[in-house]
Amino acid sequence: xxKIFRPLKTGTRLTAFLVLTLIxxxxxxxxxxxxxxxxxxIPMLYHRGLLAIVGVKVRVHGDVPPPGSLLASxxxxxxxxxxxxxxxxxxxxxxxxxxxxxxxGQLAMLQKTIFIRRExxxxxxxxRDLMRDRLSAGDRLVLFAEGTTGNGxxxxxxxxxxxxxxxxxxxxxxxxxxxxxHPTALSYTALDGHVMTQALRDQYAWLGDAxxxxxxxxxxxxxxxxxxxxxxxxxxxxxxxxxKQIAGAACEKVDASLVHFTTIAGNxxxxxxxxxxxxxxxxxxxxx
Numbered sequence: 001x002x003k004i005f006r007p008l009k010t011g012t013r014l015t016a017f018l019v020l021t022l023i024x025x026x027x028x029x030x031x032x033x034x035x036x037x038x039x040x041x042i043p044m045l046y047h048r049g050l051l052a053i054v055g056v057k058v059r060v061h062g063d064v065p066p067p068g069s070l071l072a073s074x075x076x077x078x079x080x081x082x083x084x085x086x087x088x089x090x091x092x093x094x095x096x097x098x099x100x101x102x103x104x105g106q107l108a109m110l111q112k113t114i115f116i117r118r119e120x121x122x123x124x125x126x127x128r129d130l131m132r133d134r135l136s137a138g139d140r141l142v143l144f145a146e147g148t149t150g151n152g153x154x155x156x157x158x159x160x161x162x163x164x165x166x167x168x169x170x171x172x173x174x175x176x177x178x179x180x181x182h183p184t185a186l187s188y189t190a191l192d193g194h195v196m197t198q199a200l201r202d203q204y205a206w207l208g209d210a211x212x213x214x215x216x217x218x219x220x221x222x223x224x225x226x227x228x229x230x231x232x233x234x235x236x237x238x239x240x241x242x243x244k245q246i247a248g249a250a251c252e253k254v255d256a257s258l259v260h261f262t263t264i265a266g267n268x269x270x271x272x273x274x275x276x277x278x279x280x281x282x283x284x285x286x287x288x
Contacts, residue, residue, distance in 0.1 A: 014220055040089035055222070059189075059227070066180070070181045072181055074155045075144035076205050077219070114127075131165035152262070154255050158251040168240045180234035183257075186229055
């Protein structure tokens with residue numbers, strides 16, 4: 001019976017995804033043109049619509065990082081962007097190649113994604129300055145700091161280069177000039193109400209050179225997913241003078257959360273409290 005309904009479910013959800021994109025995509029272009037300060041509203045609605053289409057339950061733990069924060073996260077799948085983007089206004093840091101991807105590149109640009117070039121030298125300095133400018137202007141940014149995708153069993157070492165955007169000068173002891181870095185953990189924990197094994201998490205991870213479209217179709221056909229997001233408090237000032245210390249400290253926090261979630265996955269009583277007020281964020285007050 002599943003062989004009959006799975007293609008039907010995939011087709012229905014894909015159609016809903018395309019319809020939502022065709023409606024909100026052009027509307028976002030219009031908003032950016034007419035009222036640029038309101039650009040952040042539609043992406044959040046779009047991501048929440050996608051979660052409803054796929055049937056994803058998100059459990060959020062910790063306090064919402066304030067505007068102007070850098071979220072340093074692990075990366076499992078393209079769905080991570082939808083998960084975080086549904087919570088609050090945010091932009092992402094992505095490799096420059098994403099800009100050229102059909103449909104997804106355009107969607108990324110409509111969310112004011114920062115596209116980085118990974119060559120060393122002047123491009124590194126340009127990436128650093130652009131990120132710092134956006135953070136100083138009050139934008140939340142998400143950096144998938146592993147530089148690739150993983151299977152969610154633990155965090156791979158965080159790349160330190162882009163943390164130079166939030167690194168303080170050694171002589172700067174003023175917290176007023178510090179950009180907050182919030183370690184953020186994403187864990188795929190349950191499928192259809194049952195705890196996911198690591199073998200199942202491997203299937204939902206978009207790993208290596210796996211093609212996007214087959215993985216997209218696989219995810220659209222999924223049974224109800226439960227995914228946990230943990231927002232950690234900002235890293236202490238004591239590590240903010242060294243990008244490698246920032247990367248190491250953030251990675252340690254994320255790794256601990258992933259091990260925690262995969263150990264007690266599915267038991268909501270043992271996991272930190274959910275945030276119930278995040279859907280009521282005052283978007284207008286964050287408009288710039």
